[in-house]
Amino acid sequence: MIVAGVMSGTSADGINVALVRVSARGRGRTRYTHTLLGHEEYPFPGPVRRMILELMNAELARVADLARLNFLLGELYAEAVAKTARKFRAKVDLVGCHGQTLYHQGTPERFLGRKLAVTWQTGEGAVIAARLGVPVVTDFRPADIAAGGKGAPLVPFLDYLAYRDKRIGRIAQNIGGIANLTAIPAGASTDQVTAFDTGPGNMVMDAAMEELFGKRYDRDGKIAASGRVMDGVIARLLRAPFFRQKPPRTAGREEFGREYVGRFLQLCRGTSKTDVVATATALTARSIADAIQRFVLPRFGNKQQRAAQMIVSGGGTKNPTLMAMLSNEIKPLSIDLHFSDEFGLPAEAKEAIAFALLAYETWHRRPSNVPSATGAKRTAILGKISYA
């Protein structure tokens, strides 16, 4: 069966599609093999990106536009899958589409007398199914929340499948808009896997670039490379409650979006623009290393610590300045840096691959959340199915 996985993350930069062939094989945990047939990325046109960012902002969001965006994204996701299928001459049988997160609050908060965790992904599955003529799984997160979890992260399902090792402790680090990791101790069973958001990924860097240089992002990390990191600012930022919060924890634009960036730029007042971007870049690298030291290494035994590996993925891997900073930060922790590409998972396609596999599980009525990663009380079959 060929499954298309579709991802568009909090960066709101575009749509990633991965075509995955999944073949049933035997029983048990590795009951199938998966092969990546191809993957493609489609940047959002400027006006679409601006609308998405606007609708993530509670004060600007209009309900009619929210309804429109749901259907528009359905069309765009369907087109992205169709184009990718044509390019790689593949016939897609099933689609798993994450959708665009407009709001995510994984920790229960009081609302009208009840404590609720909530999440909202948009991109209409019925439209995708109608255009492509195949069933589509969307809306993966609510089932985990309904089971008492934070609805995120869901990619640990793939991380465990692809990276578990008898002797080496591994950290799967994705750097999208937000940065998140999955920690898999050597020889771990699924219930020993932990995962959480470390903090900002590209989001603060991107916002600083937009604000100071009018660019979407710091291409190839050139600007950051020419600036100096303001250590005092980083130290202050890392004292924020978010970074002390014990996992599982999740973050989004609610934590590191517009308001946060406003405060960050305020703290950097009076310094050069390049230093600000360098500092935003270092914040990502340091908050990752900090989180690993606090929350991951204590779970890895001494021996594993010596052989630990970090496997990075996501758009942040395209920023060599960030990668150099990250490598420097984790070296003293005796962790080597590797790219997910070395494991057959191209950095930009990994999350899309994960949603193809999650859809495959749902289609076969099997649960795929990892409760130790999301905090759910039980496993759950994720998503909703739209039939063609």
Ligand SMILES: Nc1ncnc2c1ncn2[C@@H]1O[C@H](COP(=O)(O)OP(=O)(O)O)[C@@H](O)[C@H]1O
């Ligand atoms: N060539 C590049 N140089 C520097 N940064 C890049 C490059 N390509 C992508 N990025 C970064 O990756 C981000 C997108 O990462 P992605 O993994 O798609 O995040 P998300 O999952 O949040 O959509 C961009 O916003 C940008 O910050």
Ligand SMILES: [Mg+2]
């Ligand atoms: Mg993206």
